[in-house]
Every structure is written in C-alpha cells, then in structure tokens.
Amino acid sequence: MSLLDRVRALLGDEAVEVAATADGVPRVAPASPDAVALLLGTAREEGWRVRIEGAGTWLPADAPADLALTTRRLDKIPAIEPQDLSATAEAGIGCDLLRQQLADRGTWLALDPPGLAGRTLGSIVATATAGPLRQGFGPVRDHLLGVTFVTGDGRLVHSGGRVVKNVAGYDLTRLEAGAFGAFGVIVLVHLRLRALPRADQTLVLEGSREDLTQVAEDIAVAGIQPAAHELMSPALARRERWLLAVRFAGSAALVAAEEAGLRTATGGRFAPLRADEGHSLWMRAAESFATRPVAFRVGGLPDSSDELLDLLQHQIGDEWISASPAIGTIRWGGEATIDRLKRLRRTLAGLEVPLTLERAPWPVRSAVGHFGAYREGVGPLVAGLRRTFDPGEAFVVAAEGAE
Amino acid sequence: MRLAFAFSVYYYLMPRDVASLVDTLAEIVGPRHVRTALPERVTYAKDGLPTHRRVPGVVVLPGSRDEVIAVVRLLGALGMPFVPRGAGTGLSGGALADGDAVLIVLTRLNRILKIDARNRLAVVEPGVVNVRLSVAAAPHGLQYTPDPSSQTACTIGGNVAENAGGPHCLKYGVTATHVLALEVALADGRVVELGSPGGEPWGPDLVGLFVGSEGNFGVATRIAVRLLPVARAVRTLLADFTSLRTAGEAVSAVIASGIVPAALEMMDQSCIQAVEDSVYAAGYPRDAAAVLLAELDGAHEAAVAADAETIEAVLRAHGARSVLVAADAQQREKLWLGRKKAFGAMGRLSRDLVVQDAVVPRSTLPDVLETIARIAAEYGLTVSNVFHAGDGNLHPNISFDGRTPGLRERVEAASAEIMATCIAAGGTITGEHGIGLDKLRYMPLLFDGDSLAAMRAVRHVWDPEERVNPGKVVPVHACREWAGTRNAERGTRNESPDVRSDFRVPTSALET
Ligand SMILES: Cc1cc2nc3c(=O)[nH]c(=O)nc-3n(C[C@H](O)[C@H](O)[C@H](O)COP(=O)(O)OP(=O)(O)OC[C@H]3O[C@@H](n4cnc5c(N)ncnc54)[C@H](O)[C@@H]3O)c2cc1C
Ligand SMILES: Cc1cc2nc3c(=O)[nH]c(=O)nc-3n(C[C@H](O)[C@H](O)[C@H](O)COP(=O)(O)OP(=O)(O)OC[C@H]3O[C@@H](n4cnc5c(N)ncnc54)[C@H](O)[C@@H]3O)c2cc1C
Numbered sequence: 001m002s003l004l005d006r007v008r009a010l011l012g013d014e015a016v017e018v019a020a021t022a023d024g025v026p027r028v029a030p031a032s033p034d035a036v037a038l039l040l041g042t043a044r045e046e047g048w049r050v051r052i053e054g055a056g057t058w059l060p061a062d063a064p065a066d067l068a069l070t071t072r073r074l075d076k077i078p079a080i081e082p083q084d085l086s087a088t089a090e091a092g093i094g095c096d097l098l099r100q101q102l103a104d105r106g107t108w109l110a111l112d113p114p115g116l117a118g119r120t121l122g123s124i125v126a127t128a129t130a131g132p133l134r135q136g137f138g139p140v141r142d143h144l145l146g147v148t149f150v151t152g153d154g155r156l157v158h159s160g161g162r163v164v165k166n167v168a169g170y171d172l173t174r175l176e177a178g179a180f181g182a183f184g185v186i187v188l189v190h191l192r193l194r195a196l197p198r199a200d201q202t203l204v205l206e207g208s209r210e211d212l213t214q215v216a217e218d219i220a221v222a223g224i225q226p227a228a229h230e231l232m233s234p235a236l237a238r239r240e241r242w243l244l245a246v247r248f249a250g251s252a253a254l255v256a257a258e259e260a261g262l263r264t265a266t267g268g269r270f271a272p273l274r275a276d277e278g279h280s281l282w283m284r285a286a287e288s289f290a291t292r293p294v295a296f297r298v299g300g301l302p303d304s305s306d307e308l309l310d311l312l313q314h315q316i317g318d319e320w321i322s323a324s325p326a327i328g329t330i331r332w333g334g335e336a337t338i339d340r341l342k343r344l345r346r347t348l349a350g351l352e353v354p355l356t357l358e359r360a361p362w363p364v365r366s367a368v369g370h371f372g373a374y375r376e377g378v379g380p381l382v383a384g385l386r387r388t389f390d391p392g393e394a395f396v397v398a399a400e401g402a403e
Numbered sequence: 404m405r406l407a408f409a410f411s412v413y414y415y416l417m418p419r420d421v422a423s424l425v426d427t428l429a430e431i432v433g434p435r436h437v438r439t440a441l442p443e444r445v446t447y448a449k450d451g452l453p454t455h456r457r458v459p460g461v462v463v464l465p466g467s468r469d470e471v472i473a474v475v476r477l478l479g480a481l482g483m484p485f486v487p488r489g490a491g492t493g494l495s496g497g498a499l500a501d502g503d504a505v506l507i508v509l510t511r512l513n514r515i516l517k518i519d520a521r522n523r524l525a526v527v528e529p530g531v532v533n534v535r536l537s538v539a540a541a542p543h544g545l546q547y548t549p550d551p552s553s554q555t556a557c558t559i560g561g562n563v564a565e566n567a568g569g570p571h572c573l574k575y576g577v578t579a580t581h582v583l584a585l586e587v588a589l590a591d592g593r594v595v596e597l598g599s600p601g602g603e604p605w606g607p608d609l610v611g612l613f614v615g616s617e618g619n620f621g622v623a624t625r626i627a628v629r630l631l632p633v634a635r636a637v638r639t640l641l642a643d644f645t646s647l648r649t650a651g652e653a654v655s656a657v658i659a660s661g662i663v664p665a666a667l668e669m670m671d672q673s674c675i676q677a678v679e680d681s682v683y684a685a686g687y688p689r690d691a692a693a694v695l696l697a698e699l700d701g702a703h704e705a706a707v708a709a710d711a712e713t714i715e716a717v718l719r720a721h722g723a724r725s726v727l728v729a730a731d732a733q734q735r736e737k738l739w740l741g742r743k744k745a746f747g748a749m750g751r752l753s754r755d756l757v758v759q760d761a762v763v764p765r766s767t768l769p770d771v772l773e774t775i776a777r778i779a780a781e782y783g784l785t786v787s788n789v790f791h792a793g794d795g796n797l798h799p800n801i802s803f804d805g806r807t808p809g810l811r812e813r814v815e816a817a818s819a820e821i822m823a824t825c826i827a828a829g830g831t832i833t834g835e836h837g838i839g840l841d842k843l844r845y846m847p848l849l850f851d852g853d854s855l856a857a858m859r860a861v862r863h864v865w866d867p868e869e870r871v872n873p874g875k876v877v878p879v880h881a882c883r884e885w886a887g888t889r890n891a892e893r894g895t896r897n898e899s900p901d902v903r904s905d906f907r908v909p910t911s912a913l914e915t
Binding site for chain 2: 082162165166195297400
C-alpha cells in the first residue's frame with residue numbers, strides 16, 4: 001500500500017489533501033488529537049519522516065519529509081471562560097479567529113507575535129515567538145496553563161491544566177513552548193487570558209538610534225511600566241528615522257497616569273497615535289518579519305541592548321530590527337548566510353546572549369539550527385529529551401544545526 | 404560512634420564502606436557538618452506536614468557550592484540515593500529522606516552573590532531565605548516578588564523546587580516567572596548551567612522544566628532571579644461577607660472587572676477566629692462568614708486610587724457588608740500580618756494541622772467552598788480556609804489531634820474527598836505545595852498512564868537511576884510502559900487498563 005493509501009485507511013479520505021505541497025510532499029490534515037496520535041503511531045512503525053505545519057500562512061513548506069502533518073483542521077475552541085480568564089483552543093486555530101472570539105467575550109490574549117494575523121496558535125507556542133507586548137505581559141510560556149501534545153511515536157500527553165496555578169507534576173508545558181515541534185505536535189492549548197483593556201494608547205517618537213536609546217533609558221528609570229516599549233528600525237517602522245513606540249494598556253486611570261508620567265520623563269516629546277494608527281503600526285511591524293527570509297531573536301540584558309544593536313549592525317546589518325531595550329530582547333529580520341549566522345551566534349554566546357533562529361529556508365536552518373552554542377552539559381539533556389519524545393526521529397525539525 | 408547507629412545505608416554499602424562514606428563526607432564538609440547520631444537525624448524527619456515521617460540515613464550540610472558538588476559526586480560514585488533539603492517548610496513531604504538515603508541540607512549556602520540593580524536581577528545561593536533577598540534589594544528600590552507565607556523561613560532553592568507562590572503572585576506570577584538561570588548539580592555530580600542572565604533559554608526551556616521539579620532533576624546550586632521595582636502606590640482593602648458563597652462570587656467579579664489586584668486573599672470564619680484569638684489579631688470582624696483582603700499596587704498614586712475605588716464598588720455591588728480601606732502603612736501591615744500568620748494561628752487550634760492545597764477555576768469557588776464545608780461536617784472535622792482566592796488556590800486546613808484513635812484515617816479520607824471535588828470542578832491537586840509524598844496517590848486521578856510515563860521518562864533524562872529524591876512526584880506503579888513500539892491496530896489510546904511499572908527507559912543523555 002502506498003503511504004497515502006495507508007493514511008486514508010487510518011484516517012479516512014478527508015484527512016488527505018488532494019493538492020500536494022509545493023515540493024510534492026503529501027499533506028495530511030487530521031481532524032482530532034486522536035487522529036494525530038494514530039497517524040504518528042503509524043509513522044513510527046513505518047519509519048515515515050514528518051514535518052509539522054500550521055496554517056500555511058508563512059512561506060511554503062520546504063523541510064524534506066515523507067509527509068506533512070498540518071494542524072489546520074484542529075481549529076476548534078472548546079472553551080472561553082471570561083469569569084476565569086481562561087480559554088482552551090486547538091492548536092490549528094488561526095490567531096485572528098481566536099482573537100475575534102475572545103474579544104466577543106471581553107477577553108484578550110496579550111501576545112502580539114511576528115508574522116501574519118492568521119498564524120496558528122500551535123506555531124506561536126511551538127516557536128515561542130512573543131512580540132513587543134512581552135515587555136508588559138511576559139514571554140509566551142507565561143500565557144500557557146497547559147498543553148496536550150502527541151509524541152513522535154503517537155502518544156497523547158497532557159500537561160498542566162486549565163487553572164491559573166498548578167504544580168502537579170513536572171512542567172512539560174514550558175518544555176513544549178519554544179521547542180519548534182521537536183518534542184511533539186501540540187494539539188490543544190489552555191490559555192491564560194486578560195480582560196480586554198479599557199484603554200489602549202500608543203505614542204511614538206522619531207529620532208536617531210542614540211537619542212532614542214537614551215529616551216528609552218529615561219523611561220525605564222522613571223519607573224514607567226508600558227505594555228510595550230519598542231525601538232524599531234526605519235524600514236520596519238516605515239519612517240525616515242528610528243522609532244520608539246510606547247504602548248499603554250489597562251484601565252483608563254492607569255493609562256492616563258502612565259501617559260502623564262511619560263510626558264514628565266521625556267519633556268512631552270512623544271506624539272500620541274489614533275487607535276487605528278496605533279493598531280496598524282504594530283500590525284505592520286509584525287507582518288514585516290514574515291516578508292524577510294530569515295528572522296531570529298536574541299535575549300540580552302537591558303544594559304547591553306545598545307551594544308548588541310551595534311554588534312548586529314556591524315556583523316549582519318540593522319535594516320529590520322525590533323528591540324525591547326527595557327528587557328534586552330531584539331528581533332532581527334533580513335537576509336543572511338549560514339556562515340554569518342553561525343559566526344554571530346558564536347560571538348553572542350561569548351557575551352552570554354542566546355540566539356534563536358525563528359525562520360529561515362530549510363538549507364539555512366538545517367545548517368544553523370534553531371538553537372546552538374549550548375552551555376556544557378545542556379546538549380546531552382536536549383538530545384535525551386528528543387529521544388524521549390521522538391524515539392524514531394519522526395519529526396523533521398532543525399533543532400540544532402549541523403556541525 | 405560512627406557505627407553506633409543502625410541505618411539501612413547498609414543496603415547499599417558494606418559496614419566498612421559506611422564508615423568510609425561518613426569519613427569521606429567529613430573530609431569534604433568538615434566533621435561538624437555530618438550528622439549521624441539518631442537524635443540529630445530525627446530533627447530532619449519531617450517537613451511542614453505532620454502526616455509523614457522519615458529518618459534520613461546520614462545528614463550532611465555542605466558549606467559551599469564546591470562542597471555540594473563533591474558530595475553529589477561521591478554519592479554518584481557509590482550509587483547512593485540522596486535528597487536535597489532547604490528549610491524543610493515544604494508541605495508535601497518532599498524534603499524527607501529514607502534511612503537508605505543521604506539528606507543534603509543546603510541552608511549553609513546562604514550568600515547573596517550579586518544584586519544588579521541596573522538589570523534588575525540577583526544571583527543567590529539556594530539556601531538564601533526568601534525574605535532576605537527582598538531586604539537586600541530594598542535599598543535599590545527593588546524586591547523579589549514571590550512571597551510565600553513562609554517567606555521568613557523558606558529558602559529560594561526550596562521555592563524553585565516547588566515553584567512556590569504567594570499572595571502577590573496573582574499579579575506578578577509565581578516563582579517560575581522570576582527565575583532567569585540556574586546552575587544545577589546533576590545526579591552524577593556533573594554541573595550544568597541552564598538559561599541566560601536575560602532569561603532567554605539557550606534552546607528548549609530547561610529552566611522552566613526544572614522549576615517545580617521538586618528536587619528530582621538535581622540540586623540547584625546557584626539561582627539567578629528577576630527583581631521588580633517596589634510599588635510606589637498601594638491600597639489595601641478588607642471586605643467582609645455574611646456568607647462564604649457571596650465572598651466566592653465577589654472573587655469572580657473582581658477578576659472579571661479587568662483590574663488585576665496585586666493580591667486577593669480569602670479567610671473564612673474559623674480562620675478569622677483563630678487569627679483574632681492570637682497575638683496577630685488584625686481587627687477582622689469576628690462575626691463575618693469570610694473576609695477578602697485585596698491589594699492594588701502600581702507606580703502611580705492616582706491610578707492605584709482610581710482602581711481601588713473601582714474594586715471597592717465591585718465588592719460592595721457583590722455583597723460585601725463593609726469595605727475597609729487601610730488608612731496608612733501601619734494598618735496595612737496589621738491586616739497583612741493576620742493573613743501571613745494565619746497558619747501559625749490555626750496551629751494553636753489543635754495539636755496537628757494539615758495544610759491542604761488545591762486549585763479550582765475561580766468561577767467554581769462558591770460551589771467548591773460549600774462542598775468542602777459539607778465534607779468537613781460529614782467527617783466531623785474542623786476545616787478552616789485561608790487561601791489565594793484570586794488564583795482559585797484553596798488551602799482547606801484540617802485541625803485535629805493525631806493521638807485520637809481513628810482520626811488520622813478520617814483526615815485522610817476527608818482530604819481525598821476534597822481533592823476529588825477540586826478535580827471534578829476542573830481543577831488540580833496542588834497549586835504551590837507540590838506532590839512530594841503526600842499527593843502521589845492523587846496523581847493517577849489527574850493524569851493518565853501515558854502522561855505519567857512521559858514525566859518519568861523526562862526524569863530519567865536528568866537522573867537515570869532515580870537517585871535524587873527517590874519516590875517523589877510520579878507514582879511509578881501508575882506509569883504506562885514508555886519505550887517500545889505502539890500497536891497501531893489497537894489505536895494509540897490505551898484502552899487496556901493494565902498498568903506496568905517495569906518499563907524500559909530511553910538511554911540517558913547523560914551517559915555520554
Ligand atoms: C524558505 C522557507 C523557510 C522557512 N523557514 C521556516 C522556519 O524557519 N521556521 C518555521 O517555523 N517555518 C518555516 N517555513 C515555513 C514552514 O515550513 C511551513 O510552511 C509552515 O509551518 C506552514 O504553516 P505556517 O506558515 O502556518 O507555519 P506555522 O504554523 O507558523 O508553524 C511554524 C512552526 O511551528 C511548528 N508548529 C506549528 N504548529 C505546531 C504544533 N501544533 N505543534 C508543534 N509544532 C508546530 C512547525 O513545525 C513550524 O516549525 C519556511 C518556509 C520556506 C519556504
Ligand atoms: C506556614 C507555612 C506557610 C506556607 N505558605 C506557602 C505559600 O504561601 N506559598 C507556597 O508556595 N508555599 C508555602 N509553604 C510551603 C513551603 O514553604 C514552600 O514549598 C517552600 O518553597 C519550601 O521551601 P524550603 O526551603 O522549606 O524547602 P524544603 O521543604 O526543604 O524542600 C522542598 C522541596 O524542595 C527540594 N529542594 C530544596 N532545595 C533544593 C535545591 N537547592 N535544589 C533542588 N531541590 C531542592 C526538596 O528536595 C524538596 O523536594 C508554606 C509552608 C508553611 C509551613
């Protein structure tokens with residue numbers, strides 16, 4: 001029996017997409033967590049290599065594999081609980097759809113990841129890509145209450161739950177967040193929500209990078225706590241010069257007080273944006289990263305943020321940059337060779353700064369790896385975890401690069 | 404003297420080797436810091452929970468990171484189990500060691516190694532007492548936010564191992580949110596560094612995995628944590644209610660209001676009485692069925708004041724009989740002291756106190772609290788509630804005298820019924836105290852065999868021989884077989900009820 005016949009026999013005709021992917025890899029769309037488990041159990045027995053796909057809103061899939069498993073039919077939202085500020089959603093739901101439904105119930109997922117609005121929830125969890133709101137609301141893992149995932153040999157594993165505090169068992173949820181699918185296909189996610197902010201105000205200031213870096217420092221020293229506090233390169237902000245964008249979100253009283261604080265701390269230099277202007281500034285910046293072939297994030301310290309920007313500018317260019325100077329993280333987009341990326345990772349590792357490759361064409365990410373430059377002893381732990389969750393090496397994931 | 408104690412380290416070693424183990428430990432840490440006499444070991448036989456007791460084979464108190472590593476290496480070479488221990492305030496029996504294991508007490512590793520005010524982070528040794536870090540950070544206008552009620556005694560290492568919470572974790576997050584990086588001595592003495600100073604992982608989030616692993620993955624020897632600015636503006640409100648149900652409903656209303664209080668704590672009547680009868684009397688109304696202690700904080704006086712007014716209105720609209728706003732810092736501290744010392748106050752009610760821990764969705768609080776009261780009545784027990792209401796994190800505490808025949812069994816049975824109630828409500832069996840020994844039996848109610856086996860397999864990646872804190876967290880008998888090929892015909896779901904404990908495990912990553 002051909003691979004597709006096997007899959008049809010297992011999951012039924014409708015699970016197999018007739019139009020194959022651009023590179024001819026057959027695409028299978030299981031409609032339930034159990035179907036994902038069944039498929040991967042069989043993949044393990046047959047030795048199939050599987051790549052995991054979300055909604056297909058990014059670049060066309062290109063990892064070499066025997067079949068592509070897309071989560072696009074895992075698109076249900078079993079629960080939204082405004083009273084508990086929690087929700088449960090399947091991993092293939094597009095974030096735009098989820099956002100809409102949450103807003104209808106007065107709730108909000110305080111994440112603004114790079115990429116298109118239709119990105120799947122599963123891909124955001126798997127890649128742990130947070131956006132500028134990380135400043136005020138934390139990285140992706142802080143928004144997760146639990147996940148259900150399927151291992152490379154077809155086991156359904158539950159971790160966490162739907163309550164906001166939980167220490168029953170090891171925290172496998174945090175392990176799944178940011179593993180790029182190496183430890184399993186995430187099928188279901190329990191989310192921590194916030195109430196939709198009553199007020200949401202963005203203010204911007206244009207200037208030289210040096211000037212804005214100083215302003216950013218003044219804001220931090222003044223004890224102002226924005227929801228987002230982002231330094232954007234001119235190309236990203238679509239401005240003549242660099243842009244410092246500050247976003248406040250919360251109760252009307254809080255936003256008014258923060259705005260007043262910002263005026264005092266910076267001499268009233270910031271210009272408020274209308275709601276639609278603010279919205280499109282953040283949206284466009286997020287989407288711009290999906291138009292560049294390569295994107296990575298680095299995580300340093302607040303006081304080294306400027307130095308890191310210099311280093312990036314020098315080694316790899318600084319055309320597409322989004323930096324959160326108050327927490328020390330920087331996202332970079334653009335074109336880069338394997339050698340440059342590897343060299344940059346080595347240099348950064350010397351400064352105790354990890355570089356996570358978020359996006360790149362397969363030849364680049366298989367050579368560079370999403371991760372690298374592990375501290376001593378960490379590599380064997382990661383390898384052990386991969387063997388645990390994917391004993392047959394079914395998942396095609398470039399977790400680490402080739403040496 | 405050395406051989407005068409009878410302990411089952413003999414199970415692993417010949418008597419001659421026991422003597423040499425004690426000698427070698429003494430060479431590493433100094434003879435004063437190896438405890439072998441029974442009366443000394445007995446002082447480590449319990450943690451904060453009165454229902455479990457284990458006497459460790461040997462107790463060793465290293466004084467530095469290097470000594471910890473040397474001790475762990477030695478035990479690794481001998482293949483001996485060991486248990487890390489902080490202050491022993493844990494409430495799930497997590498820091499107890501059997502006679503065949505060595506207890507490594509970390510309280511002498513109590514130095515704050517660095518406070519970096521500019522980057523708002525600190526590096527500490529594991530034995531640093533929680534509150535000491537906030538005291539040390541205060542001159543910089545910073546604090547270490549996770550504030551377990553035991554914070555004057557418990558250690559940061561214990562907090563990391565348990566993923567401890569505290570009243571102010573409602574707004575600022577539990578321990579896991581604040582840990583940036585860790586240095587860990589693995590079971591065999593190898594040392595790994597996890598995480599980076601900025602908190603970004605070097606790959607999969609191993610810091611996140613380690614936090615809350617209850618000492619099963621190794622000994623944390625250095626811990627980098629995030630510090631946060633001390634709030635400039637604070638408002639503390641005390642609302643009282645004439646029924647527990649109304650108080651529970653008010654909690655949901657506050658959460659849904661969109662304002663996140665820094666803390667939202669509840670105490671029921673029995674707890675109020677205990678506090679008011681103690682030296683920590685805080686002025687809680689004695690006739691109230693429950694009080695809610697709510698705190699708002701932030702950087703701006705005007706904003707916090709406005710939010711406090713909103714919350715006050717929400718509380719009144721949802722049945723609060725009265726709402727008191729603390730007039731000054733002194734009154735605020737008094738209100739808080741009553742809450743923080745509530746466990747101690749309840750300890751005076753009876754000889755023994757079991758502090759329970761479970762979490763339910765916040766909207767189910769009114770029903771669950773009523774069910775717990777019914778269970779208490781059925782078993783004829785005194786159950787008092789003092790808990791992190793804003794998180795739905797319950798602490799139904801059972802006061803009893805363990806000497807009364809049959810009472811312990813009743814306490815156990817009532818605890819089990821309370822756990823089942825919380826699970827049925829969509830909740831979990833522990834929000835901050837951990838599984839340890841005490842909650843092992845409830846794990847299969849929460850997780851299926853595959854999920855438990857996954858946890859055990861993950862443990863084996865860190866500690867293939869299960870030598871670090873053996874017998875905790877994962878009930879081995881309930882794990883399904885992990886390695887091996889799956890039967891696709893049978894489907895991937897495990898319909899067959901048989902449960903096996905003799906499963907093979909993947910080769911450890913550490914055997915390189
Ligand atoms: C030149 C080129 C380079 C590319 N580089 C990358 C890259 O570096 N990283 C990348 O992610 N994609 C990359 N892609 C896109 C990717 O191969 C698929 O096209 C994509 O996963 C399809 O869905 P999506 O765009 O919605 O992706 P997303 O849904 O955004 O998926 C992104 C990542 O998350 C993982 N993922 C998604 N859902 C889950 C889940 N439920 N459980 C576990 N893991 C999950 C996927 O394996 C993938 O690694 C690239 C494509 C091209 C042509
Ligand atoms: C009155 C009272 C109030 C409490 N209130 C709270 C509360 O509000 N919130 C809360 O979360 N908890 C609370 N607790 C529980 C307890 O204080 C916490 O669990 C605390 O984190 C335990 O710290 P410890 O130093 O006492 O650890 P221990 O009890 O000594 O150990 C706990 C666990 O941590 C492991 N461990 C300790 N140090 C290390 C290390 N360096 N590396 C690896 N593993 C280690 C041990 O093996 C054990 O499994 C309370 C306890 C009491 C008695």
